[in-house]
Amino acid sequence: MTRDPRSLSPSRLAWRRFRKNRAAALGMAAVAGFFLFALVGLAITRGERPVLDPREVRLPDKLKPPLARPNRDAVPARSLPRLGIYLLGTDELGRDVFARMLSGGFVSLSVGFVAVGIAVALGLFLGGLAGYYGRWRIGLGRLRLLSVDTLITALIDVMLSFPSFFLILTVVAVLKPSIWNIMIVIGLTSWEGTARFVRAEILSLREQEFIQAAQAVGAPGGRVILRHLLPNSVAPVLVSATLGVAGAILTESGLSFLGFGVPPPDASWGNILSDGKRYIFDAPWLTVIPGTAILIVVLAFNLFGEGLREAFNPKLREG
Amino acid sequence: MVAFVLRALGRKLWTLLLISIVSFGVIHLAPGQPSQIDPLNPRFTREQLLRYRAAFDLDKPLHVQYRLFYQRLLTGELLSFKDNQPVLGKIVERAWNSFPLFVVGTMLVWCYAFPLGIATAFRRNSLFDRATTLVVFALISVPGFYLSYLGIIFVVQTLEVDVIGLRTFGREGVGPLPELMDRTWHLVLPSLLGATAGIAVLSRYVRSQMLEVIGSDYVRTAHAKGLPEDAVRYRHALRNGLLPFVTMLGLLIPGLIGGSVIFETIFAWPGIGRLGYEAILGRDYPVVIALNFIAAVLTLLGTLVSDVLYMLVDPRIRL
Numbered sequence: 001m002t003r004d005p006r007s008l009s010p011s012r013l014a015w016r017r018f019r020k021n022r023a024a025a026l027g028m029a030a031v032a033g034f035f036l037f038a039l040v041g042l043a044i045t046r047g048e049r050p051v052l053d054p055r056e057v058r059l060p061d062k063l064k065p066p067l068a069r070p071n072r073d074a075v076p077a078r079s080l081p082r083l084g085i086y087l088l089g090t091d092e093l094g095r096d097v098f099a100r101m102l103s104g105g106f107v108s109l110s111v112g113f114v115a116v117g118i119a120v121a122l123g124l125f126l127g128g129l130a131g132y133y134g135r136w137r138i139g140l141g142r143l144r145l146l147s148v149d150t151l152i153t154a155l156i157d158v159m160l161s162f163p164s165f166f167l168i169l170t171v172v173a174v175l176k177p178s179i180w181n182i183m184i185v186i187g188l189t190s191w192e193g194t195a196r197f198v199r200a201e202i203l204s205l206r207e208q209e210f211i212q213a214a215q216a217v218g219a220p221g222g223r224v225i226l227r228h229l230l231p232n233s234v235a236p237v238l239v240s241a242t243l244g245v246a247g248a249i250l251t252e253s254g255l256s257f258l259g260f261g262v263p264p265p266d267a268s269w270g271n272i273l274s275d276g277k278r279y280i281f282d283a284p285w286l287t288v289i290p291g292t293a294i295l296i297v298v299l300a301f302n303l304f305g306e307g308l309r310e311a312f313n314p315k316l317r318e319g
Numbered sequence: 320m321v322a323f324v325l326r327a328l329g330r331k332l333w334t335l336l337l338i339s340i341v342s343f344g345v346i347h348l349a350p351g352q353p354s355q356i357d358p359l360n361p362r363f364t365r366e367q368l369l370r371y372r373a374a375f376d377l378d379k380p381l382h383v384q385y386r387l388f389y390q391r392l393l394t395g396e397l398l399s400f401k402d403n404q405p406v407l408g409k410i411v412e413r414a415w416n417s418f419p420l421f422v423v424g425t426m427l428v429w430c431y432a433f434p435l436g437i438a439t440a441f442r443r444n445s446l447f448d449r450a451t452t453l454v455v456f457a458l459i460s461v462p463g464f465y466l467s468y469l470g471i472i473f474v475v476q477t478l479e480v481d482v483i484g485l486r487t488f489g490r491e492g493v494g495p496l497p498e499l500m501d502r503t504w505h506l507v508l509p510s511l512l513g514a515t516a517g518i519a520v521l522s523r524y525v526r527s528q529m530l531e532v533i534g535s536d537y538v539r540t541a542h543a544k545g546l547p548e549d550a551v552r553y554r555h556a557l558r559n560g561l562l563p564f565v566t567m568l569g570l571l572i573p574g575l576i577g578g579s580v581i582f583e584t585i586f587a588w589p590g591i592g593r594l595g596y597e598a599i600l601g602r603d604y605p606v607v608i609a610l611n612f613i614a615a616v617l618t619l620l621g622t623l624v625s626d627v628l629y630m631l632v633d634p635r636i637r638l
Contacts, residue, residue, distance in 0.1 A: 023449075023453065154330075154334055157337075158338050158615075161338055161616075162341070162615045162618075163614045163615075165581075166592075166610065166611065169580065170345060170611060173607075174345070174348045175348065250460070253462045254581055257581060258596060273462065273465060277464075277468060280468060287465070291465035294460075294461075295457065298461075299456055
């Protein structure tokens, strides 16, 4: 069945452009693979008696290279790895690196998603507020000096002025070490991009006829924003969210390197990598495996996001 | 024109006020009352708290704390917790150590990113473009410290030379020329590795900016009236394409503090980023807060410079 190409919706056209971009499709496939890895990892490494235990310490089997067989004489039978071999080797405590990568995958994924979720929510809220209600003035009594827009853009300028990695490091170091603090701090310091996109998008959309029509039939502000404005400005948000997940995973690994990442006993790919660096000569797999895994996943998110950006941007189409 | 500069200055002053409040607010992230001390948080003990309360006058009203903090910082009376030296002096001293690294790194970024971005834009979708894009994305996606470790191991094992620190340890008094050469060599690896992410990111910006210009109407007109390809590219497209990057000259200044924490830590480079990291590790809060504030103010100055530069090169802004 062939359809008239002129009848395709913008999102279908974007999907067509996206599919033609092989790197982006590959990125999307890798992102999907990472999701699967993280969810399967969560399922088989959690609980009292998991299939693969990332916390099982086996001192006789420490620093075994990938594919090594366990030492059956020294390790108690109940601690032996289920697979019969150490697929990706063991670390300095004899913990199975494959199991740690599986459980760390979900941790890294959730750091990325929760941080970006916070950033996108804040960005949509503040950007939407500045775009739609920007002309409202706030102030004390009769002195109404500040418009909402001025305040929010100033806030964006302030956040953009701080060196974000150093600010994140500062805040994480002051607070109690916990995975939630890391997610929240990364989220609170990375919403500016989204807020700016949304604000700019809404400022230009709100003057268009379909918004005036919605207002003319008496739709309240909240409905206009949620039903008409946000769906039309979702493309750049989606792009920056995808790239944001990549950035958050990298930031977490940088924090881990400096000793302020996800605290033990939770494994994240970042802290497996930074723990491994002490044994880089004796056990290079402890560095290479998580390092390459992070590289691949972050690359996948970046290619996926870049593909989305090109697909949504009609200006960049083949001319 | 004067009005434009004054308006920009006014906005920056606003932002400066907010920046000073946010930096000051970081002080209040740590627990302020002895009763808030959490025995589970090893990062903040009772002794530290008492010192902290005294240094930031936490028993006085908020506005007095605010005034006293900035008064001390700017008059050089704010002392480091670690060695009771003025914070401002310490920061200036370390900034000088970072300076050569920063200059060489920035030069590398600009000298590689622009030709790379322009060449990939002109040869869009060629094999060269696609291969470069993949490499560039890989460089954006790799954790900086992982790449640095691989680089250090490679150089040390193949060339068997020292790469860590400002100069080779124990090679003093060998005369000025060998000393200079030694110092120069020690700049190579950290500045190169520190610049990779910058090269990758900036070359992408240059590429997309150039693509936008190449697709614009006046470039099509230039082609249509039969100008030779090179004239269109270099005389028409390039000049306008590179216009926005003039503004980046202003944003160079803050790079001095921003991304250097990880690289200066890896290479044991006694610069400003490492000062920040040491201060965070040692709970040296006056230094940490001052660094955040100074970095934000430098960025703000940078944006002011770039606003003015943009006005000078783009006549449309002046209207």
